[in-house]
Amino acid sequence: MKIFELEEVQGYYNNSNPAKIKIAGIGGGGCNAVNSMIASNLQGVEFIAVNTDAQALELSLAHQRVQIGNSLTKGLGSGANPEIGKQAALEDRSLIEDALRGADMVFITAGMGGGTGTGASPVVAEIARELNILTTAVVTRPFLFEGNKRGRNAEQGIKELQKHVDSIIVIHNSRLLNITEKETTWLQALNLANDVLRQAVRGISDLILVPGLINQDFADIRTILANSGRSLMGIGNASGEHRAIDAAKMAITSPLLEETSIDGAKGVLINITGGSSLSFHEVHEAASLVRDAVHEDAEIIFGSVIDPDLDDKIVVTVIATGFEEKTRAVMPSYDKWRPSKDINTLKGSHRLLSKDTLKLEDENYLDVPTFMRKNGFTDDKSVTIENAHITPPN
Template identity: 60%
Template sequence: MGTASQNYLAIIKVVGVGGGGVNAVNRMIEAGLRGVEFIAVNTDAQALLMSDADVKLDIGRDLTRGLGAGADPAKGRQAAEDHADEIEEVLKGADMVFVTAGEGGGTGTGGAPVVARIARSLGALTIGVVTRPFSFEGRRRSTQAEDGIGALREEVDTLIVIPNDKLLEMTDHHVAILDAFRQADQVLMQGVSGITDLITTPGLINLDFADVKAVMQNAGSALMGIGSARGEDRARAAAEMAVSSPLLEASIDGAHGVLLSIAGGSDLGLFEVSAAANLIEAAAHEDANIIFGTVIDDALGDEVRVTVIAAGFDGGLPPRKVMSRPEVRKPEPLAPRPATPAAAVPFGSEPKPEPVEPVVRPVPKPVPPELGDDELDVPDFLK
């Protein structure tokens, strides 16, 4: 009987790629994340030895001789391609695959898109959960991270990007550098557990794999917010914190799919859950598909933890990036301004031979709308 029911459980695999990804996997294992299989993939054999993952895959045997990719994404990508068959073998049978990495280095940045492509080709719901590096890590790492995020976005159903700099807004100014990176691993873990716990842990309101798939499949970019609170009105307070979390780089009101996880002890009340869910519903897009569930975890004590994952933005990007484009267009001022210089031009010379007189160029008809006012005025001033 137990074996039969086991077959109906979704098979979830979490793959940590590169140093940051493997560290995040170790953190999840330490925290006791349940119901998933952990896979560590790295070009650094020494770091791999220290991992507690169920499966360890050394993809640097030939190319890097187990010494790492030297922060070179091309080398990381090649190492993953060289071992594509082995990666495929360990991913077979998965219903859902999380690909986690710290973007900006070599193995994670270059290898994660390869792992994601293989997972998706096997039919698994593929979710990327990655960090964007701290700004103090340097411009080169930041540029490599953006390239890696772009490449990974093409290969996953949903991509959650956690901006490490935003973590600094959630901690005190005396935080040690080790603690800052540990906190980044912790948030990566919460991104994964916020989704997997809904499927694998019983609660007041249960979700299954199909519910999660409805929100996450082909959803593009996603944002994650987390909040926790104790005391009176704790669930609503945690939901407010999640919606206004610094990790959310844009408002969730543009999201057409929202996954909401409310975790608490066995004293978590139905009305508490309702208050938190109503707050999220009010903040989301009016037509959003909101799927929420609860997780009962007595280890939380009197704390309630809310995780919001907002996905399915128009164009696959959060509103912040979409909004920044239209503000560049300002063609309106062109109409009144050219009238002044046009008076100095002989009015009858509308057919204007362009090479003869530079003065004739400002006549409104040939001017494309993109040209700014300054460009039209310069010839007159020079005259």
């Protein structure tokens, strides 16, 4: 029933850019994800926390904290009942509208399967779309051990949410088992999921907010994402001799998705970021690799940014949309660029990674591709990958 406002908001990278991005965390999981993104110093966006639980809201770091459904829940949670979450949002629809108003783009983040996140998120998305705000959802499916009922609630909530968003990124919590060690703590695993949320948001927000040599304005982002259908977003980082090609390959293919690529995409947004040493030849190589992987008549929007802090690293961000619904994209082969499994063939260019040298506390842990982590080695070129799959609205 209340909106709490803090005095300061994270500043924009580019204050001259009129695009305004807001991130709305819905329910306990969404609000925790917002806190994680704020703690990671994600800049250039405004944060909103929406919850029925007044006590949880008091712990939020968000710029705006919106309590909903007080007459229904008396300031408590929604009891894992999505219908209560939905009714709570409808009860305080005007407060949600006030919090969203003025945004050009809104990211909605929530954990699906519970009450508030599952029930209120579609209402928040519907309000955002009524305000003509470009809307992307970033949500998680529950762990399998949380039971069939929670899984069904999540499935229904995602289907309902898809009706009201331009695109939706769905993260499967159970897949964290594939990228963690047995020693991984519960808190560390949840932080890994939150980091995927952060990277998905930053991958798009940086394209809009970071000033570049070749700029992309918000209209470009809207062109690619609005009612985009089945889509893919990927970010690849690389350093070393072949950094441009390596980063581009990792941006368009994901070991975490295994069966999706940008083959056949008809709308593509490419952003290449590097230090002052970024060469024309490298930009051409990376952009050409992406171009060759998509539909021959694809609309391609290109941007480039110089970031002195990157030193030897190149970052390639790709958002691909417009896939044919009847065509299933196939994962390209890694055979030509994956490292050998034979440790004896690893000479000076590779180093072994043990559990002692690669720990989850390392912020770059998820930057190491899955196939390299599982085989216990990485490459001195420091090739990294950060990907998320965008599922279309029905």
